Amino acid sequence: MIQFHRVSLEYPVTRTLALEDVNLHIKKGEFVYLTGHSGAGKSSFLGLLIKSLKPTKGQVYVAGDPLAKFKAGRIAQHRRRIGMVFQDHQLLDHLSVFENITFALRITGAPAREWEERTMHVMRMVGLEFKRNSFPIQLSQGERQRVAIARAIVTNPVLLLADEPTGNLDPDVSWEIMALLDEINLKGTTVLVATHSREIVDRQRRRTITLRKGKLVRDDPNGGYAI
Ligand SMILES: Nc1ncnc2c1ncn2[C@@H]1O[C@H](COP(=O)(O)OP(=O)(O)OP(=O)(O)O)[C@@H](O)[C@H]1O
Ligand SMILES: [Mg+2]
Numbered sequence: 387m388i389q390f391h392r393v394s395l396e397y398p399v400t401r402t403l404a405l406e407d408v409n410l411h412i413k414k415g416e417f418v419y420l421t422g423h424s425g426a427g428k429s430s431f432l433g434l435l436i437k438s439l440k441p442t443k444g445q446v447y448v449a450g451d452p453l454a455k456f457k458a459g460r461i462a463q464h465r466r467r468i469g470m471v472f473q474d475h476q477l478l479d480h481l482s483v484f485e486n487i488t489f490a491l492r493i494t495g496a497p498a499r500e501w502e503e504r505t506m507h508v509m510r511m512v513g514l515e516f517k518r519n520s521f522p523i524q525l526s527q528g529e530r531q532r533v534a535i536a537r538a539i540v541t542n543p544v545l546l547l548a549d550e551p552t553g554n555l556d557p558d559v560s561w562e563i564m565a566l567l568d569e570i571n572l573k574g575t576t577v578l579v580a581t582h583s584r585e586i587v588d589r590q591r592r593r594t595i596t597l598r599k600g601k602l603v604r605d606d607p608n609g610g611y612a613i
């Protein structure tokens with residue numbers, strides 16, 4: 387599903403080497419944690435996968451496609467098959483919970499007759515069906531994070547990327563969110579989660595990839611957080 391072949395990323399201007407010679411293969415259906423200190427390159431890694439960033443060296447493949455070959459139209463199509471949960475969740479403040487989720491279906495071109503049912507389905511999955519008419523400002527942090535997850539999965543993506551989905555949440559809510567990501571993975575979606583949370587990674591015992599200063603320093607099939 388994901389392949390990195392000798393990937394390096396240097397940001398222009400500052401010339402920061404955010405990723406250095408990364409080689410990696412993630413198979414379809416896997417659940418993988420991406421860990422590392424602040425500044426290690428986790429968000430840059432995810433940015434390459436949605437092609438908001440381009441590698442300065444090497445090749446990134448998603449579902450066998452070399453992303454470097456994609457032109458603008460194809461990039462939009464590529465992003466439609468990926469669900470992305472951003473650290474700051476990026477909900478639209480002027481839209482209700484229901485509308486925020488439906489928005490993803492609208493922009494991916496899902497048939498309008500399906501919107502209501504699919505939106506209700508994911509709202510039930512994340513336990514927010516009673517908040518359908520609330521606006522983001524009326525929700526707790528954990529509820530907002532759950533709306534962001536619902537929005538990312540409503541399109542049935544083949545790949546779900548989550549950047550610190552439990553950042554700033556209390557442990558109970560973090561576990562609920564991780565259980566939700568597990569459930570999505572069990573339905574066949576490949577899931578990649580960037581996280582600082584040592585407890586979560588240690589307890590889940592999943593494949594864990596560790597970056598240190600842009601280098602892939604550890605790839606442990608049974609998890610465990612180590613820097
Ligand atoms: N737009 C940018 N321009 C220049 N350098 C950047 C930019 N974005 C990130 N960097 C640098 O690239 C490196 C990797 O940053 P990145 O955001 O990928 O780290 P991260 O592992 O996600 O960190 P955090 O855990 O704090 O979110 C850091 O040294 C950072 O300062
Ligand atoms: Mg980050």
